[in-house]
Amino acid sequence: MVRPDSQDTASSLTRGLSLLDLFTVREPELSIRELARRSGLPKSTAHRLVGDLLAWGALERTPRGVRLGVHLFELGSLVPAHRRLREIAIPYAHNLNEVTQLTSNIAVRDGSDIMYVEKITSRSLNVPHSRVGGRLPMHCTALGKAMLAYSEPEFVDRLLGGELRALSSRTITSPQVIRAELAKIRETKVAYDVEESQPGLFCVAAPVFGPFDEVVGAISVTGATSLTQAQRFAPVVRTTAMALSRVLQSHSTLRADSVARSA
Structure with a gap:
């Protein structure tokens, strides 16, 4: 039986990973506000998920927002x-x-x-x-x-x-x-x-x-x-x-x- 907190964790993981799909070659940097708008997530939720992704290394900060982090490249090479x-x-x-x-x-x-x-x-x-x-x-x-x-x-x-x-x-x-x-x-x-x-x-x-x-x-x-x-x-x-x-x-x-x- 899956516990409710396990479902919440899986849901958060899915939503966090979905944010990574929003970056493109033409738009490699996005603000948290723009990530929230494009994903349809509340800004507070997007802010929390971006914080988790930054801590893990999937994202890194830029002067205008965030971009994909080098840790993703490291994993891809494996x-x-x-x-x-x-x-x-x-x-x-x-x-x-x-x-x-x-x-x-x-x-x-x-x-x-x-x-x-x-x-x-x-x-x-x-x-x-x-x-x-x-x-x-x-x-x-x-x-x-x-x-x-x-x-x-x-x-x-x-x-x-x-x-x-x-x-x-x-x-x-x-x-x-x-x-x-x-x-x-x-x-x-x-x-x-x-x-x-x-x-x-x-x-x-x-x-x-x-x-x-x-x-x-x-x-x-x-x-x-x-x-x-x-x-x-x-x-x-x-x-x-x-x-x-x-x-x-x-x-x-x-x-x-x-x-x-x-x-």
């Missing part, structure tokens, strides 16, 4: 599967960056989104795009489609049966068109995003497989050019993903179910 994949894949991402002179990315699946776990930036790419820890919908990114093509059929059906949000005028929102594209990706092991996630950008990605031939992530290059130019980078991206997969397949401790959290 996530074993993501950390292991990132550690092994970083040299491959650096090599892609050097060979192509484009921005290279490593991502994993997180629910119906991709999450970037590494990014090697190219000086020639001036258009803001991915960031480590950032998320984008799977259906409109090359990285996401590369993983989606090898995901469980039940997951694919659920994702394509839901809302397919358009991030640009070129985002594909037709389930039938996406399914046809996924079938082609399974043939070529290469996925493309041509201005689907952001105007002016292309991305070429390839899936990365783990020790049981399960998809555990994807690797890509991003640039500002046309599809014809983008296709020139497909062989090197695919070859890099295959080489990375061979290394990962020798590490039997890396499991797909710990890399990708199903929705």
